[in-house]
Amino acid sequence: MSDDTYAIATGLRQHDPEFLDRLIEQHQHRLYRYLLFLTGNPALAEDFFQETWIRVLERGGQYNGKSKFESWLFAIARNLVIDASRRKKLSSLEELGDPETQAPYDPPDERSASVLQLLVNRESAQVVQLSLLKIPAYYREVLLLRFSEDLGLEEIAALTAIPVSTVKSRLYRGLAALKNAMTEGAA
């Protein structure tokens, strides 16, 4: 257990509002970005953001400091999103990505055109952001956790409750899907 996570675990057990204020300030960007990309909806992301911190307050005693605080925080946020999606009669997070059509996601053609020209001509980060919202949530989530949050494969597997092999395959397919979405956006 590192000093940082130990300090966070101790602070959370004390239900100290000032300590929570600091945590909210520190982690607001990462949590909001995660929720925004997970839900694809700014208003929902805001709601879940607030609910997540309420849960952190109520269940702070359950954080033991053995894992990264971010992983624990994201797991709470993820569970809230899944619970909400179930209340709306969606059986899993997967369906968040494509609520209108229940057909399984068709993986993109690996031979899709290069996005180099697209990246040269546009603000690449903005293009990526828009394209991310076009791919299913279960790809979006692992891409964000791996490349934006720099979480390891095992950490992502623990957070999303799926095997490491599935994390890898989602990453491969997610990158291909993102590339395809960017190409389509450029067309």
Added chain:
Amino acid sequence: MNENPHVRAQRLMAESAVEVLGKVEEAWLREHLADCVDCAREAATARELLHALRNAPVSVPRDLAARTQLRVRLRAQEVSEAANGSLWLWVVTAASWFLGVFSAPLVWKVFSWLGSSVGVPKLVLEIGFVLWWTVPALVAVGVVLQQRALNAGTKGI
């Protein structure tokens, strides 16, 4: 059957984005990219894609943190008050049980006297005595249920 070098390079580029390549494969890929313009261009594209993914700009709504902090503080206050309420409830309940246990002989004498004065059957007296003892527990259960109803109402707002 030997894998097409360009296909192999594509596969290794994808793998390198997700996990660490072995030394042999990494060296082979480096050599291939040095010789193959198309694959090198593809690798540059992949690097840019990952860079853009790492730096995807997301701006948090201006007052979201402040609104959240306010909500968390209000909830913390509720949790604290509920905890204090529960503590007092436990103290009062425990005290009433102790009083009940130690005053039982006296209460039984009072019930006996009332029974003999009014002429109530012994069975009715015993039932009355047991009911008298359950009063603190019933009151405690009532208070707990009321607190839960209030908490549920507050959360629902």
